[in-house]
Amino acid sequence: MITADRFESLELRNVGRSFGGQDALSGLDLTVRAGEFIALLGPSGCGKSTALNCLAGLLPLTHGEILMDGRRVDTLPSEKRGFGMVFQSYALFPHLTVERNVAFGLQMRRLPRAEVAQRVREAIALVKLEEHAKKLPGQLSGGQQQRVAIARAVVLRPSLVLMDEPLSNLDAKLRLDMRTEIRRLHQSLGLTTVYVTHDQEEALSLADRLVVLRDGRVQQVGTPDALYEAPASWYVADFMGYRNILPAEVVSVTAGEATVAVGGVRLTGRVVGTVAAGDRARVAVRPDDLSVVEAGDVVDGNSLTGTVSVVEYHGRELAVSVQAPDGTLLHLRAPKAPAVGATVTLTARAQRVLVFPESPEPALATTGAGTGASEQAVAI
């Protein structure tokens, strides 16, 4: 049976990588516990693949260190680390059959022939590719190739499996199937996994913990529900399904709630972080939390008006886009279709409206970037 080589913890300390003076990744601190599924989430260029390649040993670090149970591993060459890696392009050896692709790593370890055959058979059975064992990768579909890549990585019983956007080359339906498959493999084998993706849904559904990256820096680390319910910045909120993120100016702040001006209207919402009256801020609302109401039924005084511009059928619900008078598009979900062109009133509960400071990290905020009024800041 395939089981993972055990370790207690993998620690990344202040890991950084720069390319010709440009920081692709900096100050990554993360402790991965055995058996955990970690997702690195962010848009392209955020440093998530760099982090993975640093872990794999395919890129040398320029800062920091990686420790496994206290032993440094970042100084080991890739081939000595014993981590399994699944590549976005699958990177299967095109001239070797499925079987021999899976056997490759075992043969490199000079294991006895019988053991290699046995473990290859198990791994191929695990990804349900028995009848394709003798085929070349070119004769398989994308999903099958991806399963071979996974089998090839897990057959080594690696202490850590690294996955670099493994599903991004698959079509939507297959992606869902493979997602479940990866989750199943992780649960049954207990493999510690670091998974890179730009797809929040993938990250939320697979990972035990998420690391959101932006411009090479960590924005937030936490469990899926922690990030989903309490994003630390508007940037993370953007990734967690807050499709409506509007620039705003803080009017007043009282006990955890702030009233802000957004394109001529006032909204009240829950403050995340530190804002003060006069600050520039961003307001984030999920499409699910915005609803179309009669003008009299507005809750918490939050009232937005606009013209319905697009209605998309999404099965049980409809996705509606409403254009506010200042041109901003608001996205919401509605159980029944408003007429396109109609003027509607939208509302959202103050608890479901998040107010973030414009600049999430005080350290990164450039002085005087339009926040002149914040000199007389009223901290909350």
Added chain:
Amino acid sequence: MTAVGSRSTASLRHRLAERGVDVSLLFLLPALLLIVGLFVYPFSYGIGLTFQPSALVQERWGGGVLANYVAFFSDPFVFDSVGITMRLALPAALFNVLASVPVALVLRRKFRGKRLVTSILVLPITLGTVLTAQGLLIFAGRQGWLNRFLLEAGIVDEPLRLVNNYTGVMFSLIITGFPFAFLLISSYLSGIDPSLDAAARTLGAGWWQRFRRVTLPLLAPGLATTFILTFVLAFSVFPSARLVGDAMGETRVMSLMAFRAFGEQNDYQMASTIALMMGVIELGVVALVLLWRSLLYKGSTGGKG
């Protein structure tokens, strides 16, 4: 597609176009005319000539219409040139291909000055054979810079014989053939997805295993093709065999023999026979290499298999 029996309603023009027959085929015409006029006709004429041996050859070697071929195989002076040519072309082609592989592998990486190194390696391709021969004579001849330096430095007692012999021609074949092989192999190598190498690394393969088990098998068909092309180039060596070689001795290659028959003996028929045999031998080697190549994996070398 039309089912058999049911009549297509498409016009004849459309149906022909579907099979690739349309006006654009006329673009092939100039090339076809050139090929027929400049290759097919003279080539057939040449083959015809080989079966019309001169009276002299017929009298000396017998064999009727096949006298030229009898002469080719029986006259040691002519037949030995096959071995002489092989002894030059095979090692030269092999060296050019094998030496290109490590160089191309190193130059695949990114480093400062890579462009300069590549340019220097490829530069000789722009020199003609005659220029190369001239350079070799000046540099490596008895009175050349190299020998003068070696003599004055006291490293050798008498000048090394580096030109006007086998070594000279070999140098010339490598100087002109290597850039060619290097360029071809570089392009074959760049067709191999670099993530395969990364994958092999994460699977625990050291550099030799990665080369042996991944790069080499994927590169082998390219090596075969490159070998064929450099071999054919080297096999038809003529100017350097004459200029930096020993034209009537060590480097009496087939093309020189053909030239001798044509230029000195005015025997077009024999010259054609030798030229034809050159072609036959080259084809034989090419066929052998292609046969070996057909046993190799030749599919895609990209990441998605």
